[in-house]
Amino acid sequence: MMNNAPIGIFDSGIGGMTVAKMIQKRLPNESMIYFGDTAHLPYGDKSPSSIRHYAARITAWLIEHRVKAIVIACNTASSHAFDTVRDICGPHIPVINVIDPVVEHVAGLMKEGKVGVIGTKGTIESKVYPRRLKKANSKLQVVSQSTPLLAPMIEEGFFNNNISKSVIASYLQKKSFEGVKALILGCTHYPLIQREIKAHYTSDVKVIDSAKVVADDCAALLEEKGLLADKNAQAEYRFYVSDYTESFKRSTRLFFKRSTDLSEARIWD
Numbered sequence: 001m002m003n004n005a006p007i008g009i010f011d012s013g014i015g016g017m018t019v020a021k022m023i024q025k026r027l028p029n030e031s032m033i034y035f036g037d038t039a040h041l042p043y044g045d046k047s048p049s050s051i052r053h054y055a056a057r058i059t060a061w062l063i064e065h066r067v068k069a070i071v072i073a074c075n076t077a078s079s080h081a082f083d084t085v086r087d088i089c090g091p092h093i094p095v096i097n098v099i100d101p102v103v104e105h106v107a108g109l110m111k112e113g114k115v116g117v118i119g120t121k122g123t124i125e126s127k128v129y130p131r132r133l134k135k136a137n138s139k140l141q142v143v144s145q146s147t148p149l150l151a152p153m154i155e156e157g158f159f160n161n162n163i164s165k166s167v168i169a170s171y172l173q174k175k176s177f178e179g180v181k182a183l184i185l186g187c188t189h190y191p192l193i194q195r196e197i198k199a200h201y202t203s204d205v206k207v208i209d210s211a212k213v214v215a216d217d218c219a220a221l222l223e224e225k226g227l228l229a230d231k232n233a234q235a236e237y238r239f240y241v242s243d244y245t246e247s248f249k250r251s252t253r254l255f256f257k258r259s260t261d262l263s264e265a266r267i268w269d
C-alpha cells in the first residue's frame with residue numbers, strides 16, 4: 001500500500017515544479033503532493049533558522065498526508081534544512097535534496113576547471129556548493145554569485161524580455177565568472193530562464209539544472225528502498241500553496257498541461 005502513496009515535494013513557490021515535472025516524466029506512475037510555501041516566498045532572503053522552521057512544519061504536514069518520500073525541491077531549504085527534514089522523517093521516509101545529486105553529477109562530468117554557481121543569497125552564503133564540489137573533486141575551481149532578483153522575477157512571470165535579459169547579463173558578466181566551463185543553476189526556479197541564460201554565453205558553457213539529475217536520483221532511491229509505485233498505478237497530483245494566487249494556478253496548469261487541483265493549505269494559521 002505504501003508503494004502507491006504519493007511523493008511529497010516542496011519549495012517556496014513554483015520553482016520546485018521544474019523538479020516535479022521531471023519526476024512525472026521519469027516516474028509516470030508516481031503520485032505527488034506538491035506544497036509551495038507562497039506565504040513565505042522568497043526563501044532566499046530568510047534566515048537559516050526561519051528556513052528550518054518552515055521546512056519542519058511542511059514536512060510534518062506532508063507526513064500527515066501519508067507521503068512515502070520527500071523531495072526538498074528547493075536549494076535554499078536543501079542548504080539549511082536537509083538534516084531537520086531527515087530527523088523528522090526518520091528511517092522509513094527517504095529524503096532527497098537537490099544539491100547532492102548535482103554535485104555528484106558535476107564532479108563526474110568535469111575533471112578540472114572553473115564551475116560557476118548561481119543561487120539565492122541563502123544558498124550562496126551557506127557555501128554548500130563550493131564545499132561539497134571541492135570535496136567531490138579537489139581540482140575544480142568554484143565561483144559563486146547570489147542572484148536574488150531572479151526568483152521573484154520568475155515568480156512574477158517576468159522573463160523573456162529586455163529587462164530580464166539585462167538582469168541576467170549583469171549577474172553573469174561578473175569578472176569572477178570569466179572562463180567558467182559549467183554553470184550550475186543552484187535554484188529550482190532558474191530552469192525557467194535557462195534559454196536566456198544559455199543565450200548569454202557565446203562560448204561552450206554547460207548549463208546544469210538539477211531537475212533531471214534529481215528525478216534520476218529519486219527513481220534510484222525509491223527502487224533501492226522497494227518503494228516504487230506499481231506499474232499500473234494511476235498517478236494523482238495534488239498541489240497546495242500556503243497563500244493562494246491565480247498566477248500560481250496558471251503556472252501549475254502551464255507546467256502539467258492539464259487542469260490541476262490547486263488548494264490553499266493554511267498551515268501557518
Ligand code: DGL
Nearest residue numbers: 015042043044075076188
Ligand atoms: N526555488 C528556491 C531555491 O531553489 C527558492 C527561491 C526563493 O524562494 O528565494 O532556492
